[in-house]
Structures are given as structure tokens and as C-alpha cells.
Amino acid sequence: MFHFPDGSIGPARQFQHGGQVYPRSFLRQRPNETPEDYATRLAGIGISLDVVSVWSTTTKGHRFIAAGSAVPDGYTDLEPSGQFDVWDGAAWTQDSEAMGRVVRAERDNRLRACDAQALPDYPHPDEATRQAWLDYRQALRDLPALAGFPWGGDVNAVSWPTSPASS
Structure with missing residues (x-):
């Protein structure tokens, strides 16, 4: 006051x-x-802080508490290491489902971008081109079954199949 x-x-x-x-x-x-x-x-x-950092186990938000005081419920003094960290009650772990959602979303974008190519009445120049598009789309759908999935949620680390449009 x-x-x-x-x-x-x-x-x-x-x-x-x-x-x-x-x-x-x-x-x-x-x-x-x-x-x-x-x-x-x-x-x-001239204000020195005698504090320690704690992180929310739900939002990963950071705050300070006085050094030597108890860590509040819902917080930990262990710093999360990345966007896919989730608190398991004792430590931060990687949420592979969230990583997979990121990679699948990019895969789905790539599939949507070539939906027209898969239509049976699309005017491909020849049957080989049509088959190349179908094979490309199948390779995109098969990504979650490949070793290494979800590649840490990093879409740049994925070996994306080559689109027939860039061939």
C-alpha cells in the first residue's frame, strides 16, 4: 500500500x-x-534479483520466484527445451504426436496442391505422367510409415518425395 x-x-x-x-x-x-x-x-x-526461474508445466510460461522458496504447484525449475515439450509429472518429454501433426499438415498441404492431378479426367500429356503423379501422392501418404517419422516436427528435415512438376 x-x-x-x-x-x-x-x-x-x-x-x-x-x-x-x-x-x-x-x-x-x-x-x-x-x-x-x-x-x-x-x-x-541498482536492484539485484535473488531469484530463480520456474516454468509452468502447462503453458511453459516463465516466471521468477525468490531464491530458496518452494516451487509453486504447476511449476518446475526444469527449463523446457522446445516447442514440443510436455510435462509428464517429473520431466519434460517430447510430444511425438504434436510433431507428427506438424509434418502431416505439411504433407496434407502438398497433397491438396496436386489434387487435380489425381482426377481421372485430368488432361495429362501421357499415361506415364499420370502414373508419376499417382506415385508421388502415394509417397506423400506413406510418409508417416517411414523410419524417422516425425523427424522432430521439423518439416525441413523430411526427405519429401519429388513432385513430377519439378522433374
């Missing part, structure tokens, strides 16, 4: 440190500000 000059008491909207007045929002970590940058910004006005 803050004691205002008029004698009233209310929530502080600013704080004073080292003879300077700062908005209270200055103490909050800014969106997209790394923990190191946050600590550096506060250190720049």
Missing part, C-alpha cells in the same frame, strides 16, 4: 528507488524479455 501526499492510502502505482520514481510496471518482466535482460535492466537501477 502507498501513503499518498493527501493522506489517503491505496495501491502503489509507482515506486521510489535511489531517489528516482519508477512506474510499478517497471518491476514486471516485459513480454519477450529474456530473464537475463530483465535482471540486467533492474541491475541498471
Whole structure:
């Protein structure tokens, strides 16, 4: 609570440190500000943080807690390593189903891009071209059965079949 000059008491909207007045929002970590940058910004006005980082086990969101305090429920002091991490109750693990969804979505986009080529009345120049398109589409559908699937969810790591259009 803050004691205002008029004698009233209310929530502080600013704080004073080292003879300077700062908005209270200055103490909050800014969106997209790394923990190191946050600590550096506060250190720049003489505030040192005796804190540790914790991450939400559901959103992977980061926050600080006082060093030596208990990690709150729903948080861990183990940092997630990537976008496909899920908390299993004891550690972050890779969600291979989510990785597979990313690769399948790209595969589905490639299939949609050549749907017309599979129509029986599409005017291919010859039967070999028609068969090349059918083989290409089958190779796309077979990707989830290949060794290495889902390739860490990285669509750039997939050995995509070559489209007959680029041959």
C-alpha cells in the first residue's frame, strides 16, 4: 500500500528507488524479455534479483520466484527445451504426436496442391505422367510409415518425395 501526499492510502502505482520514481510496471518482466535482460535492466537501477526461474508445466510460461522458496504447484525449475515439450509429472518429454501433426499438415498441404492431378479426367500429356503423379501422392501418404517419422516436427528435415512438376 502507498501513503499518498493527501493522506489517503491505496495501491502503489509507482515506486521510489535511489531517489528516482519508477512506474510499478517497471518491476514486471516485459513480454519477450529474456530473464537475463530483465535482471540486467533492474541491475541498471541498482536492484539485484535473488531469484530463480520456474516454468509452468502447462503453458511453459516463465516466471521468477525468490531464491530458496518452494516451487509453486504447476511449476518446475526444469527449463523446457522446445516447442514440443510436455510435462509428464517429473520431466519434460517430447510430444511425438504434436510433431507428427506438424509434418502431416505439411504433407496434407502438398497433397491438396496436386489434387487435380489425381482426377481421372485430368488432361495429362501421357499415361506415364499420370502414373508419376499417382506415385508421388502415394509417397506423400506413406510418409508417416517411414523410419524417422516425425523427424522432430521439423518439416525441413523430411526427405519429401519429388513432385513430377519439378522433374
